[in-house]
Amino acid sequence: MSEPRLDRPPMSRDEADRALARLRDERERIGAALLELEAHQGYQLLEGAALRGATLRVQSDVRSRTASLWLLFDLHGRVLSSAEELRARHGRPGQAQLAELTRLLEGPSVELPAAEVPLERRTLLAVPSGERLTPRAAVDRMTPLYEEVARAVAALDAVWSTLLSRLAEVEAERRAAEELLESAGGADPAFERLRDELETVAATVRADPLALARDGHADTVRLDAIRSGLAEVRRGLEEAERLREGFAARIRGVAAVLDLLREAEAEARAVRDEVLVKIAAPALPDLPGSSAALADRLAAVTRPRPGAAARGGGWRETAQRVADLERAAGAALERAHETTGLIRGLLDRREELRGRLRAYRVKASRLGHAEDAELARSYQQARELLWTSPCDLRKATVALTAYQRAVTSRTKGADR
Structure with a gap:
């Protein structure tokens, strides 16, 4: 050329x-x-x-x-x-x-x-x-x-760098859960499912990351979901590990709370019996009575279950049951104390009314009305209601209010 x-x-x-x-x-x-x-x-x-x-x-x-x-x-x-x-x-x-x-x-x-x-730029007949x-x-x-x-x-x-970075984080979470699972023994269906799904997504990340791109950006939704699931599995396994290491202490702790709960329930019953004797027609809350059921649950937790590890239960499931039992026992103890307080409040109300009656009698005497026959009758009526068992708190409150008004009216008259 x-x-x-x-x-x-x-x-x-x-x-x-x-x-x-x-x-x-x-x-x-x-x-x-x-x-x-x-x-x-x-x-x-x-x-x-x-x-x-x-x-x-x-x-x-x-x-x-x-x-x-x-x-x-x-x-x-x-x-x-x-x-x-x-x-x-x-x-x-x-x-x-x-x-x-x-x-x-x-x-x-x-x-x-x-x-x-x-x-x-080529033509049909020209030699290339x-x-x-x-x-x-x-x-x-x-x-x-x-x-x-x-x-x-x-x-x-x-896209690829974001996906690979996120994949590394998820695989680190998988390794952490896997190590804990190996230590605890047994199998975990949730972990196995997440591990299989991770393998599928990881293959896509490494071979076709653009399949996980949306509008030019990495779509990490699946990886994030797997990571969250693995983190939940890991936390459960960590709790199981802690339980295994301190199982006896935690069981003793639950038993101690149940002892307190039985005492609180007994106190609630005793206070209720006292109120039924001393207060007329009281409106009482239901008595607490969950200690027996919780004791049965505690016994079930400590009783070995054949095949639990093979079914994926093992220490992880036990950890969850103990944690649930701890929460239930604590809540039951709190409710028992609240119920006792509500029942005892009726007796406290009677004592409050008695105290107010004594205070107004002292006030009447100080003002020179100790010999006032009408005041004496009003006082005696309120006193009989408050010191009679069972006490009708509604009638006693009305009688005390009437006595207070009578004392107050004489005080105003003296002031004039």
Whole structure:
């Protein structure tokens, strides 16, 4: 093939030197950019992985475009090297050498292989031959190729890095739960289900991360759900481990609370019996009586169950049962104390009314009404109601109120 002619006057020596310097600078910058691209984490991930699906298509496209980039870069470099060698051989180049330098530096001197000619630039009958580009046109063609590859690599890296980081966290959670499970012995169906699901998602993360992308961002919903499930399993296993290490102490603790609960229930019954004797028609809450049922639950927890470990129960299930029993016993004890307080409140109300009656009698005596017959009758009526068993608190309150009013009315009369 004959060399294409360049329809322009040859460069001057200075113009050729300046063009050479510009092309050297461009080549250095392009080479640095290509090396930096291939050193990028996303490119390294993409290059070394066995992929499938959408990510495989991106990998193929990136490899194809990168190969085209390096080919153009190499062909561009060959032309530059030829120009540099020609210039080096001729310290004072003549017209022939300047014409050749002009052809190399500004003419269509970068010849692409036929396979690299884009399909849209071929014809049906023409013999395929390499397309010729100027060094400038070669750089212009490299630029969009580089930008497309860089965008694809950066977008994939953003998704993949997020997924791999989250996957590492989930796998660390799995290992922690697995170690605890091995220590506790037995099996855990929830853990096995989550482990199997994690293996499936992990295979997708490593082979086709773009399958887990939404709107250009990593979708970590499945990984987050698995991590939450594994964390819950781990916490249960940790509780089981703590239970196994301090099982006897915790059981003694529950038994001690149940002893207190039995005492509180007995006190509530005693106070209730006293109220029934001393207070007429009292409105009483139901008596607490959960200690027996809780004692049965405690006995069941401490009783070994054949095959529990094989069914996935073991210490983890026991830990949950003990924790539930601790909460139930504490709540029952609190309710028993509250109930006793409510029942005792009726006796306290009677004592309060008695105290107020005594106080007003002292007040009447201090004001000189100790011999007042009407006050004496009112006082006696209230006193009989308050010191009679069972005491009618409603009637006693009415009688005390009447006595208070009578004493108060005489106090006002004395003041006038």
